[in-house]
Amino acid sequence: MVRRLLLGAVALVLLVCGAGVAAGAWVWDRMSVSTVGRVEFTNPLAIPPLAPSRIDGEGRRVFDLRAQAGTRDFGRGRTVTWGFNGDYLGPTLRARRGEQVVVNVHNALGEATTVHWHGMHLPARMDGNPHQPIRPGSTWSPTWRVNQPAATLWYHPHPHGQTEKHVYRGLAGMFILDDPATGGRDLPHEYGVDDVPVIVQDKRFTRDGQFAASRRFFNDLGILGDTLLVNGTVGPYLDVRTERIRLRLLNGSTARVYNFGFADGRPFALVGTDGGLLAAPHTTGRVTLAPGERAEIVVTVRPGERAVLRSYPPAGVDRFVGGSDEFDVLQLRAADRLDASPPVPDRLVDVPRLDPADAAQTRTFRLSGHQINGESMDMGRIDAVVTRDTVEVWDVANMHGTPHSFHVHDVQFQVLRVDGREPPPQLRGWKDTVFLPPGTSMRIIARFADYADPATPYMYHCHMLYHEDNGMMGQFVVVAPGQRPQPPFGSSGHDHHD
Secondary structure, three states: OHHHHHHHHHHHHHHHHHHHHHHHHHHHHHOOOEOOOOOOOOEEOOOOOEOOOEEOOOOOEEEEEEEEEEEEEOOOOEEEEEEEOOOOEOOEEEEEOOOEEEEEEEEOOOOOEOOEEEOOOOOHHHOOOOOOOEOOOEEEOOEEEOOOOOEEEEEEOOOOOOHHHHHHOOOOEEEEEEOOOOOOOOOOOOEOOOEEEEEEEEEOEOOOOOEOOOOOOOOOOOOOOOEEEEOOEOOEEEEEEEOEEEEEEEEOOOOOOEEEEEOOOOOEEEEEEOOEEEEEEEEEOOEEEOOOOEEEEEEEOOOOOEEEEEEOOOOOOOHHHOOOOEEEEEEEEEEEEEEOOOOOOOOOOOOOOOOHHHEEEEEEEEEEOOEEOOEOOOOOOOOEEEEOOEEEEEEEEEOOOOOEEEEEOOOOEEEEEEOOEOOOHHHOOOEOEEEEOOOOEEEEEEEEOOOOOOOOOEEEEOOOHHHHHOOOEEEEEEEOOOOOOOOOOOOOOEOOEO
């Protein structure tokens, strides 16, 4: 009798363990997504239109943006979306260095939003951070002079605690800066032909075809989708008519990290990062982009071939937050006869190096959980006071088991060290956002050249937008020598009505 009871208990334990193992295996398998070899590439890649502009009586270049709701068919019925000047995403704004620009942003949504000019050097009051909300029915008209090298920037909402939601629903677009001195005149440069924006975003859909906003099991990163949109297109292909094509890659996702390369392993030239061109092209087969990061690559194609841009599993990312996921992103379809393209130059632009010996201040930022230096975001607290026209070194470390990224408003910075070592070639240009896998540290350096405003802060934060919304953000003000911050720093809306 006792023997039978013992055998029964053992059998029960084995049954439970077996069920647990089976359940664990099911969960483990569910944590991985792959679309490799399964994308049919049946839709031509949408090219965001260049935003029309006009020159006003003061000589300023004026753009108009309207944040609005809409619907779009992504192949699953009508999906409710948000966009600028349309149903999803927005037009590409384009301006030249030295121009004074004005952007009239009208909010036709049912809730407040903002528009942040990601990567742009501009006054804090024009930054579009949480301190500049645009109430429903109102128009905000920031103006500033473009004064930085040619670069691929972008714009997106930044409302306090709601950024992930607004970006995920579709509010985003590119902002391209031109400058003859730093634009790489021998690189492909005809917009939409051999110089193409590639905004990559991941989505999940509900059964009724709406964007699903829930997170995976064991996922503290944010929303991770199983379907890619490129410029809002599912299964996109791009007809290529030139020997070389420049792709302006933007990780417009809210949480996912991509590791871009080609299915056939072909090398390409990385020519630019967040803040502009590199000093020299870097030949590589992979480029990793965290949310908010950009990369400009030049790809060489052969007549008649088809090449697939793919995202491979990114290093430093756990399986439970997309570390084993891989996607076919975009198919390049080369014409049977291709127009000749000049070779990529051996040298691109001068990238003057900032000297740590000139630093007036060194600061430390520890990222853990949803906090920076043990504190959550407080709209009324200033975390750092920076003196105008000084250089600072910031030591940033991910002390957490979850991947983070780090974005600084207003400035483009340079990476001095990665885990105490010299940065790799892809981190030697101008950056405004960097990827920090668990346990990684970076030392960065920036010059806060001008735009002192003791009453209006800029932000620094994790660009995993779920983390940002949950408190992983801080504030700094730039002041003139001898100035002190001028609280309170609460946000104020913009009440101008059309």
